[in-house]
Amino acid sequence: MNFLISGGTGFIGSALCTYLLRSNHKIVLKTRHPELVSGNMTGVNHLSDLGADDTFDVVINLTGEPIANKRWSEKQKEKIIQSRLDTTEDLIAFFKGAKKKPDLFISGSAIGFYGVHSTPGSENDAIGEDGLGDDSFSSRLCQQWEDVAQQSESLGIRTCLLRTGIVLGKKGGALSKMILPFKMGLGGKIGFGSQWMSWIHLDDLIGIIDYCIKQPNLSGPVNGTSPNPVTNAEFTTTLGKAVRRPTIFPMPAFVVKLLMGEMGEELLLAGKRVLPIKIQKAGFKFKYERLDTALLDIL
Template sequence: MQILMTGGTGLIGTRLLSRLPEGYQVTVLTRNLAEAELALGRRAAWISSLKGLQNLDGFDAVINLAGEPIADKRWSEEQKQRICQSRWQLTEKLVELCQSSVHPPKVFLSGSAVGYYGRQGDDFISEYHQSPHNEFSHQLCERWEKIALEAQSPSTRVCLLRTGIVLSRKGGALVKMLPPFRMGLGGRMGSGKQFMPWIHISDMVAAMRFLLETPDCQGPYNLCAPNPVTNTKFSQTLAKTLGRPCLFPMPAFVLRGLFGEMSDLLLYGQRVIPKRLEEAGFHFQFQQLDKALLNLIKG
């Protein structure tokens, strides 16, 4: 299988590259060829631009994961535009190349996030949910998905990856949380009642391979474990795994002072479940948070 991938040097992309079997040949779009080759070597072919491509004939699949990190900086209006345009413009270009192809890719996996649903309450949220909360994360993902779906045709199926919090020992949210928790300074954020849809990196990559290789899968899929937990439960489980107390909550006003509007990602959540993924026959290796954290921290 010939694959064109964006975001191949990120947390998910690098793990996916290391888990693809023999027979998968991947071309990765990256802004820094030297850094990518140094980090990942010959796991892929590397290109720095799509300008040399007139179409995507010859590629069997597209995996589109690239985008400005959403939680690395405060959300100024300028930063919001960078977050949006880094996703929207690249996806538009990939769709144009698909549409220009005589033999377009059979599958287009395109990134999204559970932020599509916006802040929600305690109700379980599946892909069939029809009442997203209209805020920045929803607006970002809604347009991103709409652009990606323009690649859909009788020849190309599009899968939208509504990803939760990816847990990995190599980066992401868990690595940022570990230092204070290891020092015994961890605790809930805000009320702690907000749900955190999470997924182990191994299940994330396995789910992507499943969608890549299952011909009747298309549309939105929640890539998160079947058992989301509240922020309080997450904090308590992480502290217990580390053998530390969970005594120091972070008040909402402090988070808002530190991160501004971006603190919404921490203070609000969604009780998201992977209904369509399980209906399609995918089985999670890590369904419970305690086992996932134990594997990542102690494994």
């Protein structure tokens, strides 16, 4: 199959490309640095650089300024929003002009969609794909991002919105940011530790993307999280055990707020128990259902 992937150079995208190349798929990357693309892939900076013969079966959109790299100043928030909206709008314009439209568009989103005030979904306090958003920054970001992406549906393109949780993998992602203090024995829970962390192993997220490609009945929002979210306290203990270090240094909520402001409040202190209801109903089987086995594999 022919793939067009934006953000394919990133943490999730590069693992996805490695996976797809094993099955000899053809990949074009939309990237700010096409000169760095090598191997069996080609890169374009702008979609207008593509020729009339460049047609794609599947388009995957993973572009975005990292959400947790810098404090959320107004300027940084704008960068986070525009990096996603600009690329998604470009993709929609490309679809409109394409002679042959792709069969499937998978567009990135995040469980941030569900906001900071967890809205109960289909199962007890858990949030399924029917959960609602709120007016927090991360929720509004995902709502705007999904609104643009969804325009592909009216063009007759099957569209999946991948509401991704905290992705755990070997190189990069959330784990690489938190692992050092844990390895030094300086790790600990954040705030009261009762906030939920809806995590997923990178291999399973790639598996979900692959499942969306292979199951023509899947469309709309798809939660990319493991079936067993944990509280921050449980995450802390499990990570401590995985690196064989004590986890006795909690980070009080006021320190998080002081150091990271709104970003810390939304990403670290306000958790959500998000479940992968749609993909499990469709028959997807997770490789890593439990955090301890996922961390054992990664670390």
